[in-house]
Amino acid sequence: MKLKSLPGCARLDSRGRLSLRELLGLIVAILREIFDESAYQRFLDRSRLQSSPNAYAVFQQENEQAKSRRPRCC
């Protein structure tokens, strides 16, 4: 069966269906993106740092401008 990949979180089978495990993985991936955990992981990968209070402080400093300029919707 040929699988069509959805990078980063889940895979669809040839009939476009997700298994329950993959669905849970997708939900976790969505939550990690919404809550910036993925962004922090990308930052660690990019800067080749281990997670630490200092690394997180640098990450937050880097993202502070973008985050605080992001409009919140009504």
Added chain:
Amino acid sequence: MPKILRVLFWIAVSVLGALALATIALHRGEQINALWLVVAAVVTYAVGYRFYSSFISAKVLALDPLRATPAERLDNGRDFVPTNKWVVFGHHFAAIAGPGPLVGPVLAAQFGYLPGTLWIIAGAVLGGCVQDFVVLLFSVRRDGKSLTEMAKSEIGRVGGIVAYVAVLSIIVILLGATALIVVNALKSSPWGTFTIAMTMPIAVLMGVYLRRIRPGKVLETSVLGFVLVVAAIFGGQWVSETPSWAAIFTLTAPTLAILIIIYGFAASSLPVWLLLAPRDYLSTFVKLGTISLLAVGIVALRPSLHMPPLTRFADGSGPVFAGTIFPFAFITIACGAVSGFHSLISSGTTPKLIRREPETRMVGYGGMTAESMVAIMAMIAASVLQPGVYFAVNSPAGIVGQAPEAAATTISSWGFPVTAAQMASLAHAVGEQTLYNRTGGAPAFAVGMAQIFSNTLGGQAVMALWYHFAIMFEALFILTIIDAGTRVGRFMLQDALGHIWKPLGRTSWYPSILFTSAVIVAAWGNFLWQGIKDPLGGINSLWPLFGICNQLLATVALCVATAIIVKMGRVRYVLVTLVPLCWLVAVTFTASWHKVLDPNPRIGFLAHARQLAAAGANPRLIFNDRLDAAVTSVLVVMVAMILVESGFECMRVISGRKSAATKEAPFVMTRLAMEEQA
């Protein structure tokens, strides 16, 4: 699935939708089940998504799966990141879902459930979803440019300036109006006030935990914050039942307003990590959970709607806010059907995450259908209340009187029976001293939500807990918007002032931070103060003003989109954005005319100012009305300017005097398609 089966399936779905819409539109004199609203909405969104968005994708926008998106071309692991479409969908929905689609439908329920429901469904499918979709795609094709930048490059300088002023105005008025909702929800409510007050130290604790103890573990921290907030809800019950503590947390509207103004100023000036980011995470966590829970509650309980389809207030004499269905139902619903604010999200973070152009359809069009579904749930929450209760909660003292008996008599005389004993019993059940005159929509929504929740889980014994959970949910939502919005407004002001004197534009220079924060807080604080001093309850003026601003911003977004479609050489499909644009122009300009010039003092700002002047009222109240009239007029004139400018631009292209060229980024072939095939 074979083609014939697909055709039969969609015919069956369409027939079901038509049946549901006919049921909610034609039933008179008897209650209907809320599921009819859910079915009508879900089916219409499904048909709209399957066919209309597909038509727009193929014919109008010609989505190109081979064209590389900015997320792929400019991938930097920070702003530009190619992301799975479902993840982007979740991200986009979490960003666009605010308190507007909860509050607007609750207020519009004064006309009955029918006008609001029909507009939420039709407005979303033909207007709001289209706006979000096309703006997202146009931003994707322009390297993730913002609406303001697109307006400037595709229409002209006036477009850019109007978009900037409209965005700043909508932020200020939104903050004033939503802060008023919080004040009205928390005044004389020690339970609610304590719970919300506790969210501030909880947010600080989350910030410190996230930064020092478990760096980057946001989900874990949000769960911890949620548990603490639930503990604060239970603590609030103890506070409300302990006279000495209850006295401390029983605050008047002016006191609460001052505290919120101080909070807004502090949150705008403090580091993001300390208060803004943790509250934002907590708010998003609670928001997604509560919306899901409400959807499950409505489907599980299948409540009957007690509100009639149409009330006598269709004539414009409504106690919640004055004005006829056209244009005020449309202005009031705002975000649940069409929201100009979404165009900022669609041209903000989201376009920088899209992997492939065809995914803009699901994220842009699909995301708005989910938001619209939230508005339908809010309409249901308001309509499951007995109408008498709904009007007792939502009517200001200036209309129905202060005394419970007088208010109950007035409301009953409108044909919506309610007694003082019934209201006292309900207030006791939800743990409040009174539910009269709690204008703003949030308390009515909380009562409706508590009824649905308590009938699904826990029974009447836990109704007070559910009510305060709902109040906490809305207030948390709104306070997050207040701290984030004040900061966004402060940055916009600093950007503008930086052109006059460079140091003012430096976002890390504390004198500039304090000065610009004070200006933004003073601007929305003025509207908030005006709201709490308004004898008509504040919402009567502020919510329509907010709705007008929001819909004017949507007008700007659709104007930019229409100009781009014309410049793409697709004039024959221009009606896709031109029809909702014309509708919004009709709605916003008519509403603005009424709000400024209507001779009825409950509707027209100037007529109200004249009435106050004749009565020798406080000059400050008269000034506020004139200020509202001036703000509305200036915005309408500016949007008229952008309409004229884009109209001329389109005519130049159509007549051949100008070549049909847009400012898209050059085509680059995507590598993702080949990678997927491999």
